[in-house]
Amino acid sequence: MTLNDVAAASGVSRATVSFVLNDDPRQTISTATRERVLTAARTLGYVPHGIARALREGSSRIVVLDIGPGRTDGSFARSYVRGLDAELAAHDHLLLVRPATPRSDRQALDAIAPRAVLRLDEAAACGGDGDGDGSGDGSGVGESGCAAHADPVRTQLRHLADRGHRHIALALPAHDLPPAEARLRVAREAARQLGLAPLISFVVPRPRAAGTDAVRALRAGHPEVTAVAAFDDPVALRTLTAVHDLGLTAPADLAVIGYDDTGYGELVAPALTTVHLDAEPCGRRAARTALGLDAVGPATASGRVVVRESA
Amino acid sequence: MTLNDVAAASGVSRATVSFVLNDDPRQTISTATRERVLTAARTLGYVPHGIARALREGSSRIVVLDIGPGRTDGSFARSYVRGLDAELAAHDHLLLVRPATPRSDRQALDAIAPRAVLRLDEAAACGGDGDGDGSGDGSGVGESGCAAHADPVRTQLRHLADRGHRHIALALPAHDLPPAEARLRVAREAARQLGLAPLISFVVPRPRAAGTDAVRALRAGHPEVTAVAAFDDPVALRTLTAVHDLGLTAPADLAVIGYDDTGYGELVAPALTTVHLDAEPCGRRAARTALGLDAVGPATASGRVVVRESA
């Protein structure tokens, strides 16, 4: 089923079919012709050949999301992808995800000429405006430190504040990871706004014993701390396990709240209270930017607390 | 940088360049010419235009993996994707993942003419041989019930058997889900081979109270059961929480072993013992099949027990 077939069936030229099907604003087609073409296309089940179109237009109607090494199972990534996908689909584009890979594949990606290449880690850091230059040359803007998470982080801390906690510690996955540093900045600011004591921060390493040591050290060094706000759910879960290993109970001895709900917090005891993020508007916005449309909607994620047991 | 540029730079025709670059076996090119072309291509940094090539060849050198609604955070999916990606890359193809989506997009996918469309759920059920007809018409073979998981499931049960358990229950996410039924069949067979008592199976529903009820009912109805083998890690985690909520301890009162290690089992207390799957060879095999090469390597996943605390 090609344009040729539709043209033959409706008795016009290929060009005319193309004009009709693409609603070319520079042409004015008689209603009769238009109808004839549309009907023919429909009955023949014509679907434009994306490759041919891409060759002609210079880029294919696909947008690639490079997920890099980051986590992809949180509410942020899931909702972001959902928004991206939906908005792209609304504009007749297709979202395809490039899995995390050891090698580089700028070259391979160039070969399929995607309309744009977005990076999930940049989206998570900056609120979703990947490169929107439409050139497929995905060099991100990299305005690190912008505050896409300001609101949800405030929500996270406010939940603790509302429960009477004044001295809060921020649990981080590792020092001097850029996302951790950015989060610390945002959280400090939020704590200030909420009138809380200056935020303590500490790292919860992956090995279980080290995590336990970290929480023990926190309590020894800062006995006034009654609650922990975690960088993400895995860190929160490690904190919870440390609390357990110290013979303590959450939230009684130490409240723990996660971030970026993964769904796993629901499966444990005590169940993890966390912040569920909605980045679907960010995803939609990123899609529009990538397509060269005007960016509408928020560039920041919103969050709501999923109250379970740990805080 | 097009073929034209390389041809001009090396003083031959486009055709000759193409022959050299693609190692066309039907042509015999003089070493001198070949060298000249190769050098020119390299110095000019020529990379073939994938879209143009796809238009000419009928399909692009990309393979799409449709992840459908299934989970993607387990060791199976991760290693499968890794293998698929690596093997595809070795043959100059690119793996792109189609995120789970509410709408159908066979049509959208057709538009980019992928070399093949693979489905992760079929891979998980059948050992990785998606449709390999190379036509891009991804209607799966659907030989449900084949035993890609036979070995790892046996490994899971053997761990329990080695610990002295004779009466084991299989924890399922829900009845009459095809994967659950297939697993039950495979596990029953494995239990038989291991000389265990016939496998009990029960469902652990998502709501926490219902999960607790399910485990209570299991213990009431089958007091001889001392260990639970779970369908996957989330089910195992729910079982563990139920055990906790019943005031019991794992593994002392009831041993619990997960399946398809997600990494989350490591974060809880007691830490979840589970089976880590390696489906990288499956992924490689699926890639070869999709590319029309001869299928080498196992079509089944292998598993090793990650011993933590719960079993």
Add this chain to the structure above:
DNA sequence: CTGAAAGCGCTTACAG
């Protein structure tokens, strides 16, 4: 208002 033509960059019979 509509059509004939060029051309996107490649591969591959076909002819020398």
Add this chain to the structure above:
DNA sequence: CTGAAAGCGCTTACAG
């Protein structure tokens, strides 16, 4: 051994 030509399916100036 190498080159001129056709053609994959589309879009879009350009000419009527």
